[in-house]
Each structure stands twice: as structure tokens, then as C-alpha cells.
Amino acid sequence: MYKAHVYVVLKPGVLDPKGDAVKKSLHVMGYKGVNEVRIGKFIEVWLEAESREEALRKVEKMSAELLANPVIEDYRVEIVGGE
DSSP: OEEEEEEEEEOTTSOOHHHHHHHHHHHHTTOTTOOOOOOOEEEEEEEOOSSHHHHHHHHHHHIIIIISOTTTEEEEEEEEEEO
16 A cells, blocks of 8 residues: 655636735734735545555556646655555
């Protein structure tokens, strides 16, 4: 069994209204030095695979097909545990 971490973030240039709202709230709280906040997703996937490389290929495919929207999001996959 392998464990993967998938990090999904908006592509540069894509508007991030959630990030803007968090930035404004941080400014109100006194964190004036915050210039930008981008909100993303962190996903953990546990899966069966014959090797670390196969696990990476499978999770890359899952990410491209479902976990991320490749039109507006970038993603990065790490295999962090397993056999």
C-alpha cells in the first residue's frame, strides 16, 4: 500500500476570491505584510500498486482526470509512504 499527497493550486492569473477574502481578513486582524493568499487543496490517497513508480503514475492520472481541473489548476503529486 502506498500513500500519496496531491497538492492542487490555482494557475497563475486565475482569480482567487477565497484567497482575496482571507487576505482582507488577515489585514483586518493586523497582518498588514500579507501581499497575496492563494487557496488550494491538499488530498491524501492510499492505493495498492506494484511499485512506487506505478503508484505515482496512477495518482498522476487520477489528478489529471478528477482531483484537479487542468484548465484552471496545477497539481503536484508526491508518494510519501509505502512498501
